[in-house]
Amino acid sequence: MKQDEPIVDMITRFTDIINGHNGLDRKFTNGEFVSKMLRSLSKYWNSLRMLIENTKDVNSYLLEELYETLMTYELNNAETKEKTKRSKEEMKEPPKRQIVLKSTNDEGSSNTNMSDEELDNVVLLVKK
Template identity: 85%
Template sequence: MKQDEPIVDMITHFIDIINGFKGFDRKFTNGELVSKILRSLSKDWNSLRMLIENTKDVNTYPLEELYGTLMTYELNNVETKEKTRRIKEEMEELPKRQIALKSTNDEGSSNTNMSDEEFDDLVLLVKKWRGFRNNR
């Protein structure tokens, strides 16, 4: 299976190959077919493959049920990836807030004439610093 190949295309290709073997009188058991499909899945499917191999009897697992499981997994996985992509795009579009504080060259003098805007910036900086320290 190719990395981004839809599961329906992979199943169709698989069925074509199996039908070709039938022309040469080569028959496969259900367990062999299920095992071959599971082995042919790309690494994106590892979690589902392991789940099926560990919870189902591969020799008796119906091929049609496997097809349905694979299609359902692909549909859910595509929706999850799409949601994750949309969230990332939205996060990148949000403006990033930056705080700039004025500095003075007077080391010994205290700045008691702080404007309300400067005071708000300082309060915001202290809150963020405290939040950063608490999250570590």
């Protein structure tokens, strides 16, 4: 299995291989296919692989049931994987800077004391 490959793509490739073997009159049992499929899973699938190998009889476990289990596992863990990825990206981002302007409230003063250039700079700061 390729890294970050969707399980559906792997199942498609595996099915093509099975069909090729059947075309060559090479017969494997369902248990052999299940064992080969489990062995070809990447490290991401280790926990599920161990669970299946320890709780199911691999020789009587149907290949279709394995496909369903793998697809369900991937769907359930896709959201968790995405959340983890987003949190890692957020940790890499530098904190955003905030600009604080000191405000004074003098009734007698007005913006006419500022030059046009200073007023433009203040406007730019406020817009940012």
